[in-house]
Amino acid sequence: MSEPFDEIQVWHAAAASDRPGPVEAFCERCLLDEERIAADRFRVASARHQHVVGRGMARVLLAEGRCETDEIEFRLLDHGKPIVQQPPHACRAFNVAHTRGLVLCGIGPATPWLGVDVEWNDRRTDPAIANRYFAAAEIKQLDSASSEAEHRELFLKLWTLKEAFIKAIGTGLYTPLDQFAFEEARTPEPKLTVRDPKLTHGRRWQFVSFEPRPGFIAALAMGSPATTSDARLQWSLLDFESKISTSPTNAT
Numbered sequence: 001m002s003e004p005f006d007e008i009q010v011w012h013a014a015a016a017s018d019r020p021g022p023v024e025a026f027c028e029r030c031l032l033d034e035e036r037i038a039a040d041r042f043r044v045a046s047a048r049h050q051h052v053v054g055r056g057m058a059r060v061l062l063a064e065g066r067c068e069t070d071e072i073e074f075r076l077l078d079h080g081k082p083i084v085q086q087p088p089h090a091c092r093a094f095n096v097a098h099t100r101g102l103v104l105c106g107i108g109p110a111t112p113w114l115g116v117d118v119e120w121n122d123r124r125t126d127p128a129i130a131n132r133y134f135a136a137a138e139i140k141q142l143d144s145a146s147s148e149a150e151h152r153e154l155f156l157k158l159w160t161l162k163e164a165f166i167k168a169i170g171t172g173l174y175t176p177l178d179q180f181a182f183e184e185a186r187t188p189e190p191k192l193t194v195r196d197p198k199l200t201h202g203r204r205w206q207f208v209s210f211e212p213r214p215g216f217i218a219a220l221a222m223g224s225p226a227t228t229s230d231a232r233l234q235w236s237l238l239d240f241e242s243k244i245s246t247s248p249t250n251a252t
Contacts, residue, residue, distance in 0.1 A: 008235040
């Protein structure tokens with residue numbers, strides 16, 4: 001059996017709903033001038049703070065031990081997914097997700113494709129949404145739920161798994177959500193099935209659902225090269241606010 005990949009880290013931080021706090025101040029200091037200008041275009045304070053924290057987290061984590069935060073250069077893929085372009089030694093996989101004041105940033109080795117998604121537990125989970133976006137196999141799983149609470153939990157697991165996958169492959173909603181399905185979504189290792197094999201891009205996909213903080217559900221998707229078929233998904237959940245509380249940069 002091959003050795004496992006280097007661990008994927010999923011960092012989480014709370015973003016303010018109104019007045020910016022220490023996390024926003026720390027992250028904004030790590031942004032480039034043009035990124036601050038872009039952030040100022042958000043009219044809703046909470047949306048601005050989530051954007052600032054997400055981009056700041058990415059810069060800090062990608063640069064750590066490799067370069068300065070302002071040396072990181074991003075470029076966008078065809079459907080808008082940002083990836084690291086420069087410097088070469090900082091070119092690692094990353095992905096950011098946020099909702100309701102919670103921001104996640106996943107960081108991993110350069111080779112795997114990475115996607116994260118997060119949802120608040122009170123989002124709509126009615127059957128009309130499932131019938132519109134989910135595959136038949138997923139709707140069947142939902143129909144087998146024994147209670148409203150189980151139905152809601154399973155819906156959110158499926159939704160975040162699907163979002164994490166399309167974020168990992170970089171297509172977003174350009175890929176219809178009913179073109180692939182997750183089986184055994186209640187288990188620790190959900191299984192992906194696709195209508196078109198091209199959707200997997202020849203990679204071996206692994207997924208995990210988790211609760212980053214109370215009231216939220218999230219998913220992590222990793223697509224590893226087919227040559228590493230025995231690689232195990234190893235990951236950890238880490239608190240970004242605790243990290244920056246001891247940072248020398250935060251003391252300045």
